[in-house]
Amino acid sequence: MESLAAPLWRTVQRENFTRITPLVEFLELSAPLATKLLSTPRFPLNLPRRLALKIAKNTLDDPILRQFVPLEKEALFTEGFSEEPLQDQAFRKTKKILKKYHGRALLVTTGACAMNCRFCFRQNFPYETEQQGFEEEIAYLSSDTSISEVILSGGDPLSLSDRVLATLFSALDLLPHIRRIRFHTRFPVGVPERIDNPFLMLLASSKKQIFFTIHCNHPIELDEDVLGALKQVQRLGIPVLNQSVLLKGVNDTPATLLALSERLIDAGIIPYYLHEHDRVQHTGHFALPASHGKELIAHLQKHLSGFGVPRLVREEPGQLSKTFISTSDRQS
Numbered sequence: 001m002e003s004l005a006a007p008l009w010r011t012v013q014r015e016n017f018t019r020i021t022p023l024v025e026f027l028e029l030s031a032p033l034a035t036k037l038l039s040t041p042r043f044p045l046n047l048p049r050r051l052a053l054k055i056a057k058n059t060l061d062d063p064i065l066r067q068f069v070p071l072e073k074e075a076l077f078t079e080g081f082s083e084e085p086l087q088d089q090a091f092r093k094t095k096k097i098l099k100k101y102h103g104r105a106l107l108v109t110t111g112a113c114a115m116n117c118r119f120c121f122r123q124n125f126p127y128e129t130e131q132q133g134f135e136e137e138i139a140y141l142s143s144d145t146s147i148s149e150v151i152l153s154g155g156d157p158l159s160l161s162d163r164v165l166a167t168l169f170s171a172l173d174l175l176p177h178i179r180r181i182r183f184h185t186r187f188p189v190g191v192p193e194r195i196d197n198p199f200l201m202l203l204a205s206s207k208k209q210i211f212f213t214i215h216c217n218h219p220i221e222l223d224e225d226v227l228g229a230l231k232q233v234q235r236l237g238i239p240v241l242n243q244s245v246l247l248k249g250v251n252d253t254p255a256t257l258l259a260l261s262e263r264l265i266d267a268g269i270i271p272y273y274l275h276e277h278d279r280v281q282h283t284g285h286f287a288l289p290a291s292h293g294k295e296l297i298a299h300l301q302k303h304l305s306g307f308g309v310p311r312l313v314r315e316e317p318g319q320l321s322k323t324f325i326s327t328s329d330r331q332s
């Protein structure tokens with residue numbers, strides 16, 4: 001039976017900061033600092049209060065602020081950057097399926113997220129908003145038996161209600177060639193309450209092997225509540241992995257990335273990918289020289305177990321996989 005009360009995570013979501021003025025006040029920013037923020041960004045401000053609470057007061061030099069609060073630098077135009085550097089439209093098989101790689105179909109389940117990341121590579125994606133269900137997608141998946149894995153992405157798949165996810169799971173359960181379901185989600189970092197008992201029961205009910213890939217860029221994102229929620233997912237036999245994006249001013253120092261990997265592996269979460277930042281227009285202030293990532297990985301390799309070192313990758317449209325950036329040549 002469905003409860004009439006709104007689930008907790010919905011209530012919490014309503015407390016997001018979506019306007020600059022109350023946020024400036026909350027962060028106690030001085031007038032000169034406040035003028036460096038962009039009050040009407042093209043990609044809206046959306047910052048859960050629990051993340052805003054982690055931001056240091058009266059400074060713009062903070063890894064959470066940089067990820068979620070629009071700076072005036074977003075108004076700048078960077079040569080060589082574009083609206084859609086990944087050319088996703090060319091790989092759209094249905095309104096909600098992207099297929100680039102063998103055996104895997106990526107389902108763009110929704111455009112909604114728990115938070116809006118300023119560097120988001122899909123911030124200009126023309127999301128399908130009319131059709132709620134996945135009939136066309138299920139038809140496509142059942143016709144292509146080479147697909148063994150469905151990646152639930154978006155937006156954020158945890159923005160969907162359990163009811164919608166349950167319908168999707170039931171449809172996938174009927175397709176024997178689909179053996180794995182992978183979540184790509186950042187939701188637990190903003191709203192760990194989303195991982196509640198009904199959701200865990202839903203995960204446990206699927207006949208498929210589930211993988212859970214979170215997106216976290218800085219160790220401060222991983223507090224006790226977030227890790228506690230993910231531990232419940234791990235207890236179901238679901239591997240939890242993490243992908244990060246390498247971002248200037250957020251996680252571009254050896255100490256930060258080392259601390260991130262250590263916090264992840266202490267929680268049994270595997271650092272999977274460290275993505276080079278995609279060249280999305282108006283995000284040029286996050287970019288780093290290509291050599292920087294290699295140097296960071298070399299540092300991690302010297303200090304961590306092999307499974308604590310993420311793989312440095314870049315996405316290049318038209319390639320048959322992510323491009324692994326070689327870090328073995330220590331000279332370069």
Ligand SMILES: *Cc1c(COP(=O)(O)O)cnc(C)c1O
Nearest residue numbers: 098099100101104105106151322
């Ligand atoms: C990144 C991506 C995947 C997953 O790639 P893995 O290397 O298996 O993590 C699948 N499909 C699309 C369209 C992607 O962009």
Ligand code: SF4
Nearest residue numbers: 113116117120155186
């Ligand atoms: S959670 Fe992911 S899809 Fe959503 S805004 Fe952030 S990077 Fe983009």
